[in-house]
Amino acid sequence: MRVLMPVTVADARMATPRVRVLTLRHARRDRLPPFQGGAHTLLTLPDGTKRAYSIASDPAREEAWDIAVLREGHGSSILHELPVGSRLYATHPQAGFGAAAGAARHVMVAGGIGLTPFLSMLPPLIRAGADATLHLCAREEGSAPLVAETRVLLGERLVTWFGDARRRLDLAALLAGHEPGTHAYCCGPQRMLEAFRAATAHWPDEAIHTETFLGLAPERATSGEAFSVRLARSGVTLDVPANRSLLDVLREAGVAPEASCEGGACGTCTVPVLAGRVVHRDLCLSGPKRARMMTTCVSRGEGELILDL
Amino acid sequence: MPLIFDGELLSIHIAEAASVEMETLAEANLIAGVGIEGDRYATAKGTYSNKPHADRQVTLIDEETLTALKRDHGIDLSPEETRRNLVVRDVPLNNLVGREFRVGSVRLYGGRLNVPCKYLDDLLGKPLFGPLTNRSGLNCRIIEGGTIRPGDRIVPA
Secondary structure, three states: OOOEEEEEEEEEEEEOEEEEEEEEEEEEOOOOOOOOOOOOOEOOOOOOOEEEEEEOOOOOOOOEEEEEEOOOHHHHHHHHHHOOOEEEEEEEEEOOOOOOOOOOOOEEEEEEEHHHHHHHHHHHHHOOOOOEEEEEEEEEEHHOOOOHHHHHHHHHHEEEEEEHHHHOOOOOOOOOOOOOOEEEHHHHHHHHHHHHHHOOOOOHHHHEEEEOOOOOOHHHHHHOOOOEEEOOOOOOEEEEEEOOOOHHHHHHHOOOOOOOOOOOOOOOOEEEEEEEEEEOOOOOOOHHHHEEEEOOOOOOEEEEEEEEE | OOOOOEEEEEEEEEEOOOOOOOOOEEEEEOOOOOOOOOOOOOOOOOEEEEEEOHHEEEEEEEHHHHHHHHHOOOOOHHHHHOOEEEEOOOHHHHHHHHEEEEEEOEEEEEEEEEOHHHHHHHHOOOOOOHHHOOOOOEEEEEEOOEOOOOOOEEOOO
């Protein structure tokens, strides 16, 4: 469901010097749609930029959602400067990341702003008496947002790993053994996700859950080796030079898919691939999907690709 | 042979921009040659506004289709989700292509049958394309404008 809701920035506060928490309400109704903890929404900003944000508040609070925005680039700067009262568009909640139903135990690992999806996943789990522990990593205590709130929620089940306290989480040790019924979750920067995947390589696939909105940096996302694409429906061939993304070239040709994060993280701009060798650089497509699709904002080709466009 | 019918306007819906959920109105102002005040096709903010066409000024769909979607396909489609502007009852929409008719004080011209779009499937996450084929509603021009309200009669002009 990608219908857009008009929402109003009802409140805003700085949670850390670089993280602004925005409270969003529906512009016309007194309730937002229900969602499962861990869901995200795609926001359309006043200039048309689209960005995905985890809903970082208790799903039981129906009248408003919180999102926490780390200032790191174009979209987040707009959200940092937006006055209270501004209008945005938000999609209905998009599922993807969330607590596994029926799990006996939840081990959660968050890096910095990666805490946000857990803030909507945890309240229902806590109310249900679930066994959930959250490991929160950050460079320093002051750079991690919403730590106090999370501590209120979790008490001793929040374990902090702050670099300035010389504490470093050993993921391999934490996740060394897998017991049936235990599920592990990670949301954080790419390096942490890679370490998490390596540490859970021996776990069953269905017991590991990852989320990221932090894709490739813009300059890396839009460059690489030159290649070309043939559009099967029109027969047109387009060249993608080394300094441009496929998405950019498709936009110029007027055949671009919708796009959001433009860093290979959200999966909005995927297109079907009929033939050719794709260089996948996204963080969102699973193995089976990679056999037939590609993410146009970051992924490239070797030689010529044939797209079902 | 003249077409005889006596239908009813059930609800009025507009969207402020492409993909934005529709808002239900207690009354609406229809502007001849333009569209419904506040709707995305009156302000060139619609999905198809880059391909302007007079027949997109106002769109209609009948309640019978929504009932049939539920009965035949088990699909719940609310009036707001259709993304059509007017939901009507007892109006032979498919027979109104090339004809003028009245909705309350307003006069419309049936331009062409609405064709379902995959875009709606993606937007709502419901498989509507096939089930809506041949009963997707009517796209109309506004010949005489005015204010309409649910409950208005719909009759031949």
